[in-house]
Amino acid sequence: MRVFKFGGASVKDAEGIKNVHHVLKTVGYENVLLVVSAMGKTTNALEEVIKNYFDKSPELNSSVQEVKKYHNQIVLDLFEDENHPVFSAVNLLFAELEYFLAHNKSPNYNFVYDQIVSFGELISTTILSYFMNHMNIETQWVDVRNLVKTNSNYRDAEVDWEQTKNNITKNIKTKTLNITQGFLGSDENNFTTTLGREGSDYTAAIFAYCLNAESVTIWKDVPGVMNADPRYFENASLLNQISYREAIELAFYGATVIHPKTLQPLQKKEIPLFVKSFVNPLLKGTAVAKGPDLEPKMPCFIVKRNQLMISLSSIDFSFIMEENISEIFALFHKYKIKVNLIQNSAISFSVCVEDKFGNFGELNAKLSKKFKVDFNEDVTLYTIRHFNDQAAKLVEENKLVLLKQVSRETMQIITKETL
Numbered sequence: 001m002r003v004f005k006f007g008g009a010s011v012k013d014a015e016g017i018k019n020v021h022h023v024l025k026t027v028g029y030e031n032v033l034l035v036v037s038a039m040g041k042t043t044n045a046l047e048e049v050i051k052n053y054f055d056k057s058p059e060l061n062s063s064v065q066e067v068k069k070y071h072n073q074i075v076l077d078l079f080e081d082e083n084h085p086v087f088s089a090v091n092l093l094f095a096e097l098e099y100f101l102a103h104n105k106s107p108n109y110n111f112v113y114d115q116i117v118s119f120g121e122l123i124s125t126t127i128l129s130y131f132m133n134h135m136n137i138e139t140q141w142v143d144v145r146n147l148v149k150t151n152s153n154y155r156d157a158e159v160d161w162e163q164t165k166n167n168i169t170k171n172i173k174t175k176t177l178n179i180t181q182g183f184l185g186s187d188e189n190n191f192t193t194t195l196g197r198e199g200s201d202y203t204a205a206i207f208a209y210c211l212n213a214e215s216v217t218i219w220k221d222v223p224g225v226m227n228a229d230p231r232y233f234e235n236a237s238l239l240n241q242i243s244y245r246e247a248i249e250l251a252f253y254g255a256t257v258i259h260p261k262t263l264q265p266l267q268k269k270e271i272p273l274f275v276k277s278f279v280n281p282l283l284k285g286t287a288v289a290k291g292p293d294l295e296p297k298m299p300c301f302i303v304k305r306n307q308l309m310i311s312l313s314s315i316d317f318s319f320i321m322e323e324n325i326s327e328i329f330a331l332f333h334k335y336k337i338k339v340n341l342i343q344n345s346a347i348s349f350s351v352c353v354e355d356k357f358g359n360f361g362e363l364n365a366k367l368s369k370k371f372k373v374d375f376n377e378d379v380t381l382y383t384i385r386h387f388n389d390q391a392a393k394l395v396e397e398n399k400l401v402l403l404k405q406v407s408r409e410t411m412q413i414i415t416k417e418t419l
Contacts, residue, residue: 001174003216005035005182005204010219010278011124012040014077020128021135023219023281024177029137033178033211035204036128038120039074042067046117053101053116054109060101068094071123078131086130093123110154111191118145118192121181121200129179140176147171148185148206150193157185157193159206168210180207198259205273209265216271217285218258219278224286225257228301233394239286241295246385247288253383253410254340255302258288299391302383304340308355309379309402309414312371313348320349324370331366335359340381341412343405350403352381352414376402380415387411 010016016039024032038046045067052060075086097119106112122143129141147167150157164185172178182200185193195202201218208216226236242250244267248260258273266273266288276285294300312328314320328349332339336359341352360375367373379402382395392411399415406412 001031001033001211001213003033003035003204003208003213005200005216005218006037006278007200007220008037008040008042009221011036011128014074017074017078017128017131019278021132021137023278024137026281029177031174033172033180033207035180035182035200035207036121036125037182037200039071039124042070042120042124043117045070046120050113050116053112064098064101071127075127078127079134086127089126089130090123093119093126108154114154114192114194117194118184121184125179125181132177132179137177140173140178142172142178142180144181144184144203145186145190145192148203150185150187152187152193155194156196157187159185164206165210168207172211198262201259201262205262205265208271209269212269213271215274216266217274217276219276221277221279223277223280223283224275227298229303232303233301237298239294240284241291242286242288243291243293244288246293250300250302250385253302253385254304255300263288294386297386299387300385301391301395304354304381307340307379307381307414308353308360309350309376310353311348311350311374312367315372317347319346320344325349328367331363335363337363341405341414343403352379376416382413382415384411385409
């Protein structure tokens, strides 16, 4: 079998749904399982519903109606006959959502989040399945929650692999076009769970692993994986091949290639993953597979903006030793500050961090009791994998370099824009 994953951008409107049909007609749909995300920005819209629900906002009903209106328009654009059963199927899902909002008793935010946000994927796959059948491609709509079983760690659930594999091998008809939801699972009480960051890609990997699939293809609006973000670098080049190990390295440094948790099950069975264009489905795209680290071999640039560089030095000129460092890292953990680079000397310690939750003020007050604290806000961290002198020069040009760190394969540079 082949597993295809279509993200929100590929199914954001009626034209997108029609294009999925075009892709399947072009590359074939026998022995295929589709993993599909919520349409467009639906997850964001449902997060607004959740916010209004917890705030007891009078806007709750209108925020639900916005989501309903958006999907109804897509259905109207796809189906001329308003008596088509797709209309009642979608209405039934919205009725379930409204029933949950009216009758839920749980105050647990993460639990409520998973129950509500999951309707995005359930609705998108329902519409897509009806449309494929309408276009004479027979489908099996699969509720992923009956197959992917997890613990009850809502919003970041862990998969019960044994039970999940058993369910998938029993219930997936390999000769049919299967359509299922990304990102979702269910716990032992059959409450919906979600799989955390990059959950739909991970779902595709789970199915591929359990079905011993031939390959996984993630369909995007780009020709494949580039060696740099085209927004920041002119002349970004397509990478034809990336090894599993290299893809995990790139993801670790912040590249939005593929999340490591997606790659791990594929690597175990050496199932190749392709990143291809849903605009030009016959282009080769990028393969993440066993083989050379990079093809062609070239520097890869990863950019992280809005970083914070913190330098700590001991007030009394004593060494910064292991016990100091462990104490500093315990504080980073406590204040949810992600560390992206570390450099230390005898009496100083520098880090480049991401203050996603705005906790640096509190952390600074705590650190200042024991250390002299200097910091630079709004710095940029560049990581260059497989660097050369030309790549470093490109990054450093017209910038103030605050720190540079070099290892065998990787160079990291913290810069501040100069006026």
